[in-house]
Amino acid sequence: MFTIEHEFDSTVITLVDEGEAPLLEDVVINAFAECITVEQFDPRTDSTQKVTLSMAQLQDLGVALDLPEGVYQLRQDAD
16 A cells, blocks of 8 residues: 655655565655655664665666666667
């Protein structure tokens, strides 16, 4: 299950774990114009962990999900 909310400066997507127990904490993704943040509460440390991705890193991640293992570099086509 997930939710989508549009805030003033970002879009917030929350991913809720619905599988079988043990369930993981919600993942909150904030999409800003210049970056994406991914946050998840860590009950072991009683703190929220945050990762910030640039838009280029997000694009690389999207492409990487459909590729086999290896080293890749995305390039813009010169039209």
